[in-house]
Each structure stands twice: as C-alpha cells, then as structure tokens.
Amino acid sequence: MSSSPVIDQGPDSNFACTIFRAPWVxxxxxxxxxxxxxxxGxxxxxxxxxxxxxxLRxxxxxxxxxxxxxxxxxxxxHIHLDLxxxxxxxxDSFDSTMCDWISVLLQKREAANFSQEEIEAAAAxxxxxxxxxxxxxxxxxGNLSLQRRDSTSIEIISLLEMLGPSQAGQQAVIATLSDLADNLPVTAHSPYSTGPDLLKFIKRRCRRQETVFSFHLAENEDEALLLVQGEGCFAKFLKQRGAWDQTFPVQGIDSRRVVGYLEDLNILDDGTLxxxxxxxxxxxxKVLAGTGAHVCLCPGSNRFxxxxxxxxxxxxxxxxLPALGTDSIAxxxxxxxxxxxxILGQEHPRVDPASILAMATIGGAIALHREVDFGSLAPNRRATFLHVQGSEYAKAEDAEQLLECLTSCGRPESVTWVNAES
Ligand SMILES: [Zn+2]
Structure with missing residues (x-):
C-alpha cells in the first residue's frame, strides 16, 4: 500500500499518480x-x-x-467500416425481405463505384x-483491406470477411487463403453464404493465429430454411446469382438446426463470436452456451x-452475456x-440495466479477449476510460436510477476521455 504521489512500477517509470473523484463511478x-x-498511474x-x-489510502x-x-x-x-x-x-419497399435489401445494397455499391479514397475517408x-x-x-x-489506424485512440481489431456458398466458391477462397500472408486475420460471413469446408478451413486458420472467428448467425429465419430444406430467400438469391449447387441443404441437420450443424463442424468455442x-x-x-462461443447482438440493425x-x-x-454491436451504417x-x-431496454424491459451496460462494455471486451485492458474499471486495466455528464443524470437518486438512465437516455450531453496513457 502506497502513500506516495509517485509509484515506482519499474526502473524507468516513475510518474505522478492522480485520484479522479466523481459523484458516480x-x-x-x-x-x-x-x-x-x-x-x-x-x-x-x-x-x-x-x-x-x-x-485515506x-x-x-x-x-x-x-x-x-x-x-x-x-x-x-460488430461494425463494417468499409460500408x-x-x-x-x-x-425498396415495406415488405422487402432481407435478401431484397442485400440486393439493393449490392446494386447501390456497384453503381456508386466508390474510390478507395472515398471508402477510406468515410471509414476514418x-x-x-x-x-x-x-x-x-x-x-x-470488412471486404476490403483498409489502412491501419494505429494512430487513433480506438483499438480496432480488423478481420477480412470471406464468402463461398458453392463448392467452386469454397475451393477458390481456400486456394486464395493458402497463398495469403498467414498473419492476415480473416473470418467467414455466415453459414448461409459460406459452405462447411470453408467454415472449417477459416476456423482452423483463426485457431492457429489466435484471432477471433466472427460471423453472422441466425440474423434471418431463412438461414435455417436454406440449411435444413434448401429453400427460402437465400436459396432464391444463390440461384439467381448462379451459385447454387449441392452445398445446400446440408444433409442430416434436422431438428438440431444451425447451431447443431456448426457444433458438428467443430467451429464453436471460446474464440468464436x-x-x-x-x-x-x-x-x-443452450447448445451455444455449452460451447463457450460468444454472442454479439445488434438490436438497431435488427429493428431497421x-x-x-x-x-x-x-x-x-x-x-x-452477449456483446453489443452497431453493425454497419448501411x-x-x-x-x-x-x-x-x-433499443435493448425497450425490447427487453425485464432485463436489468446493469446487464445492458455490461453488454456494451465487459461483454464486448470478453468476446474479443481484451478484458485485460477494457470493459471495467478495476486495478491493472488500461487507464483510459470515460467521463460523461448530462442534466439527464441529475435526477438519479440511487445506483439503480443512474444505470436506468445510462442505458435508456441515449448519448450523454458530454462524453470526454480520462486518458493516463503515455
Ligand atoms: Zn454485419
């Protein structure tokens, strides 16, 4: 226990320490x-x-x-900066399916033909x-390799996303990945767009590199329809694009549905998000929880x-304890x-605000295996954290009311950083 204003954490690291005091921590x-x-420190x-x-201490x-x-x-x-x-x-219309929306997105992206500079500027x-x-x-x-932004204060983990919904598509991506630098982290898009051989191949690569393997799962009920029965809007989408072969439906899924299928592929573990x-x-x-795989919810995108x-x-x-993501602005x-x-609070009124805040902080840090530095205020965590203010918090009389407002009042009037990094 120290009472000195300078704490020695090594031979060349004497520095002034500070107590940050606030009405609420x-x-x-x-x-x-x-x-x-x-x-x-x-x-x-x-x-x-x-x-x-x-x-006193x-x-x-x-x-x-x-x-x-x-x-x-x-x-x-979960975000896609390149979008x-x-x-x-x-x-396009009120009754559009998710596949219709994906088609609109792809058409717009093709028509706009954005330059790398425009994509980089919007991402920055x-x-x-x-x-x-x-x-x-x-x-x-992302689908593109963007400039690394090591100079910014956000820590960004970037994964290049791969798709291969047919035998030929999977083999082409596997061949590309075999030639790719082994230190370039990649991941898969989803079970409906990435066949089983490619899912297993990418997961093996992630295990070797010790990187997060993250993919979209069960965003739409048509995913199970494709995998189990070979039907639904994704089947139609793949047929229209000439990517339909014997990859889907996957034989033998039956009642265990998509999570059972992924478990059989041995791709669900603590490194999967x-x-x-x-x-x-x-x-x-229940099965997903038993595998130790992590979950990220994107309620705004799901509502949109x-x-x-x-x-x-x-x-x-x-x-x-899921993590939280925005998905892309698209x-x-x-x-x-x-x-x-x-949005989470509106859609799940019985979930307590403390759990919702935990999702947006420690849930994400654990899912990304960065809880040593992020996710909580505790000894040895990185000394970079938030100081928020707003008139909306003034009415909070206790911790419960404060957490309720933090998770339901929207972005605070003022968000600043306490940063003791050197
Ligand atoms: Zn996404």
Missing part, C-alpha cells in the same frame, strides 16, 4: 460507487473505491474532481465519431431490417452504442 465489474474514485488503473477510502496524491460519471470505454463488437461510405441503405470519419461517442475498442469486419443470433430456438441457445429481436432473456439465463440509422442500449 460505475466500474461495471463491481457495484456502482456514490462519491467514488479511480486512482491512475501511467497506463494503468491502480485502485477503484469510495473517495473516502482511497483518500493515498493521502498525498493530487485529486481531480469530475462532475458526472466515470465508467469504462464502450466496446463495439460507411454507403450511408443508410433503405429497403466513422472511427473518429465512434471515439467521440465513447467507443475504445471495436471489431471491424456469433453475431445477431435472432432466430435461435431454446435448444440452440425488421428481422425480429434476439432471445436475450434466454441467453442471459443460459449464462451467455443497416442502421446511426452508429451509436448508447442508442443500441436504449
């Missing part, structure tokens, strides 16, 4: 603190607790008072907006495309995790 991994404090959080306790440290709330950075566990240039792509603006909204870590899935998971039945939720809401209550009951009205939390 929301560590996420431990109870909300009224009149709380976070002690930071260079790079790392040293202690979190009540101001009274920490002021570190009597000589300078203290900075933050009006408002201190909480961990948000984690956006930022598209803006929101609205369906999205990154900057995400940081301003309080996102500190994101998983970006399944995105959307709207159309999973009770058994699939009218595909339904994920069975969040059942996931939580099964022991899954299928959402804005890329705002505060709005995603609000």
């Amino acid at each position: 929301v560590p996420v991994s431990s109870p909300v603190l009224n009149d709380g404090a976070v002690v930071v 260079r790079n790392r959080i040293i202690a979190v607790g009540s101001y009274h306790e920490l002021a 570190f009597p000589d440290l300078p203290s900075t008072f933050c009006q408002g709330i201190l909480l961990p950075a948000l984690v956006n566990a 930022s240039v598209m803006g929101t792509v609205y369906p 603006k999205t990154v900057s907006d995400q940081y301003a909204s309080g996102v500190g870590l994101m998983l970006d899935i 399944c995105v959307h998971c709207v159309h999973l039945n009770d058994e699939e939720v 495309l009218g595909v339904g809401a994920a069975p969040l209550e059942k996931m939580l009951a099964a022991g899954i 299928s959402n009205t804005s890329l705002d995790l505060w709005q995603e939390m609000s």
Whole structure:
C-alpha cells in the first residue's frame, strides 16, 4: 500500500499518480460507487473505491474532481467500416425481405463505384465519431483491406470477411487463403453464404493465429430454411446469382438446426463470436452456451431490417452475456452504442440495466479477449476510460436510477476521455 504521489512500477517509470473523484463511478465489474474514485498511474488503473477510502489510502496524491460519471470505454463488437461510405441503405419497399435489401445494397455499391479514397475517408470519419461517442475498442469486419489506424485512440481489431456458398466458391477462397500472408486475420460471413469446408478451413486458420472467428448467425429465419430444406430467400438469391449447387441443404441437420450443424463442424468455442443470433430456438441457445462461443447482438440493425429481436432473456439465463454491436451504417440509422442500449431496454424491459451496460462494455471486451485492458474499471486495466455528464443524470437518486438512465437516455450531453496513457 502506497502513500506516495509517485509509484515506482519499474526502473524507468516513475510518474505522478492522480485520484479522479466523481459523484458516480460505475466500474461495471463491481457495484456502482456514490462519491467514488479511480486512482491512475501511467497506463494503468491502480485502485477503484469510495473517495473516502482511497483518500485515506493515498493521502498525498493530487485529486481531480469530475462532475458526472466515470465508467469504462464502450466496446463495439460488430461494425463494417468499409460500408460507411454507403450511408443508410433503405429497403425498396415495406415488405422487402432481407435478401431484397442485400440486393439493393449490392446494386447501390456497384453503381456508386466508390474510390478507395472515398471508402477510406468515410471509414476514418466513422472511427473518429465512434471515439467521440465513447467507443475504445471495436471489431471491424470488412471486404476490403483498409489502412491501419494505429494512430487513433480506438483499438480496432480488423478481420477480412470471406464468402463461398458453392463448392467452386469454397475451393477458390481456400486456394486464395493458402497463398495469403498467414498473419492476415480473416473470418467467414455466415453459414448461409459460406459452405462447411470453408467454415472449417477459416476456423482452423483463426485457431492457429489466435484471432477471433466472427460471423453472422441466425440474423434471418431463412438461414435455417436454406440449411435444413434448401429453400427460402437465400436459396432464391444463390440461384439467381448462379451459385447454387449441392452445398445446400446440408444433409442430416434436422431438428438440431444451425447451431447443431456448426457444433458438428467443430467451429464453436471460446474464440468464436456469433453475431445477431435472432432466430435461435431454446435448444440452440443452450447448445451455444455449452460451447463457450460468444454472442454479439445488434438490436438497431435488427429493428431497421425488421428481422425480429434476439432471445436475450434466454441467453442471459443460459449464462451467455452477449456483446453489443452497431453493425454497419448501411443497416442502421446511426452508429451509436448508447442508442443500441436504449433499443435493448425497450425490447427487453425485464432485463436489468446493469446487464445492458455490461453488454456494451465487459461483454464486448470478453468476446474479443481484451478484458485485460477494457470493459471495467478495476486495478491493472488500461487507464483510459470515460467521463460523461448530462442534466439527464441529475435526477438519479440511487445506483439503480443512474444505470436506468445510462442505458435508456441515449448519448450523454458530454462524453470526454480520462486518458493516463503515455
Ligand atoms: Zn454485419
């Protein structure tokens, strides 16, 4: 226990430490603190607790008072930065299927023929907006290799997305990947667009590289229809595009449906992140939980495309704490995790606000295997976290009301960063 304003963390790392004090500190991994404090040194959080306790423990440290709330950075566990240039792509008609929407997206992208510079500029603006909204870590899935943005303050994990819905398509991608630099992280698009051989091949590569394997799962009920019966809008879509062969339906899926099929392929484990998971039945939720695979929900995108809401209550009951993602701006009205939390609260009123905030922070950090640095305010976490303020929080009389407002009032009036990184 130290009472010195300088803490020695190594031979060349003496630096001043500071106590950040605030009316509310929301560590996420431990109870909300009224009149709380976070002690930071260079790079790392040293202690979190009540101001009274920490002021006694570190009597000589300078203290900075933050009006408002201190909480961990948000984690956006699913975004497609290379689609930022598209803006929101609205369906052609009220009764459009998701396949119709995908067709519109592809047509618009082809017609616009954006240059690499335009795509990069729109992606860079999205990154900057995400940081301003309080996102500190994101998983970006793309069809293009974009410039690395190591200079920005957001940590971005980038995966190149692969599709191959036919035998020929799968073999072509496997051949391409075999020639690709082994350190380029790739992933699969979804079970409806990526055949079983390619799913297994990519998962093996992810295991070797120790990278996240993330794909869209059960976003639409037609995915199970394709895999089990070879029918539905995705079957029609593949036939129209000349990509239909004997890959689908997959023989022997029957009642175990899509999650059972993926389990048989041995691609569900702690390194797998399944995105959307709207159309999973009770058994699939249980099986998924048993594999240790992670889940990311994108409620804003699901609402925009009218595909339904994920069975969040059942996931939580099964022991899954999902992460939260915005998906791309093409299928959402804005890329705002505060709005995603609000939508979750509206659609799942019985889920407590603490769980919703956990999804937007520690749920994402765990899913991306970055909980050592992100997701909570706790000793040894990275000393980069949020300071938010707003008149909307003034009415909160207790922790419960504060969490209710944090997850339902939308983006705070002010979001700034406490950054002790050097
Ligand atoms: Zn997506």
